[in-house]
Amino acid sequence: MALDSTETKAEAGGIAGERLRSLIERIERLEEEKKSLANDIKDIYAEAKSAGFDVKVLRKVISLRRMEAQERAEMDEILTLYMHALGMT
Amino acid sequence: MALDSTETKAEAGGIAGERLRSLIERIERLEEEKKSLANDIKDIYAEAKSAGFDVKVLRKVISLRRMEAQERAEMDEILTLYMHALGMT
Amino acid sequence: MALDSTETKAEAGGIAGERLRSLIERIERLEEEKKSLANDIKDIYAEAKSAGFDVKVLRKVISLRRMEAQERAEMDEILTLYMHALGMT
Amino acid sequence: MALDSTETKAEAGGIAGERLRSLIERIERLEEEKKSLANDIKDIYAEAKSAGFDVKVLRKVISLRRMEAQERAEMDEILTLYMHALGMT
DNA sequence: CTGCCATTTTACCGGC
DNA sequence: GCCGGTAAAATGGCAG
Structure with a gap:
């Protein structure tokens, strides 16, 4: 070098x-x-x-809650998209 | 209930x-x-x-450094195991 | 059906x-x-x-040897990556 | 040493x-x-x-079949135990 | 969108 | 026979 x-x-x-x-x-x-x-x-x-x-169950619970939170976020996102599309910003 | x-x-x-x-x-x-x-x-x-x-290279570097650190830790651990096995506690 | x-x-x-x-x-x-x-x-x-x-020690030895082998493989791989990154293919 | x-x-x-x-x-x-x-x-x-x-489904199928096979093996084992207990060897 | 890598979950094994 | 820890499988996420 x-x-x-x-x-x-x-x-x-x-x-x-x-x-x-x-x-x-x-x-x-x-x-x-x-x-x-x-x-x-x-x-x-x-x-x-x-x-x-029961740790395994506990993990499942938390995982489900995370999924639900994510779903909600996605629905919010879609709603926002719709509102924009309809000029409701 | x-x-x-x-x-x-x-x-x-x-x-x-x-x-x-x-x-x-x-x-x-x-x-x-x-x-x-x-x-x-x-x-x-x-x-x-x-x-x-180059991100791929960067990741490899970091991964390699992590492996090295871990290997050092493992060697310490195995040394301890040896000493115990040999009654050198 | x-x-x-x-x-x-x-x-x-x-x-x-x-x-x-x-x-x-x-x-x-x-x-x-x-x-x-x-x-x-x-x-x-x-x-x-x-x-x-001592089985525990034996396992550790083998695990360590595996890690070393893997690290060697990784170093080869990163060398290849470097050479590509530097246009030395 | x-x-x-x-x-x-x-x-x-x-x-x-x-x-x-x-x-x-x-x-x-x-x-x-x-x-x-x-x-x-x-x-x-x-x-x-x-x-x-669908790989995920495929894995589940195989996992289920494995469980069933295991169950069957366990039932065989129990059956054998009973038969021995009843002197039906 | 596909393959790859990290993380996570599951299963196993030895020890108590 | 459980428990704690360790290795393997599987899932998810990310870059290309």
Whole structure:
């Protein structure tokens, strides 16, 4: 690899390298937080289990609620589309 | 289902119902945050892409770094296992 | 369901039915073989245990070796990606 | 680690080391075959999909058939138990 | 819209 | 025999 002679070691790879490093760090930081939240959720499921709830059922309940929420959002979206189509904005 | 006559509608299902509701809400709250983080990550990938980086490569790099970190953790763990197995606790 | 009058019982459901049956049988056959292999593996772990090896450690070792192999494969893959990204195909 | 002075490097770890190596290799070999079968199965699902079958439904069908087979096996087992209990072996 | 990858759910296995 | 944790299957989401 041919480096520009004015380049120091720290700059090897150039600006793009720094940019890349920054992007990677930001992503890794967020993924860490995400994993942390996933662990928190796991803990709550464990808590639920030790409180006598059936975890599998609990998961299903939450999944259903999520689906319903999504359906509602989609219906809102369609409604909005209709209203726009009818000039009712 | 026979409800205790002193029970109001809000209490239907009893204490367990309240506990369940609380668990569900906590989980849903955390999942929302998790999803939000996922979106943030997606945004960074988009940013990377528009800065000219190859997203596929970027993902691989991050995946590889994650694997390496995990492998290091596993090696620590197996070392501990060895020591226990050898009575070196 | 209205069957074509020239259809025999064996053909009920039509060509697609036969195709489906064939697919299912092939899958089930392979899954049987797979399960058989899983049993063989289990037997070896049992053998290892009765030979005095710590099964947990053994599993970790194998898991670690698998990870290492995979990481090597990934590094090859990312190298290919780099070369493509740099137009060095 | 103190090695017996008559031990060469190749023998370090002793007989147990050889035994361990053999066990690991046998397991890894079988796991490779297992993975290969898993890939074959995946291929069939892909084939099914491109033939217009709904893969998700297909999986359910196979899963149900597996459950039924298992149930039948369990019933046979119970029947055998009864027969033994009644001296009808 | 299809294939691929991450996440999630399910099933298994050893330990208590 | 359950439970906790680990590996496999399956589902869902995303980029191309």
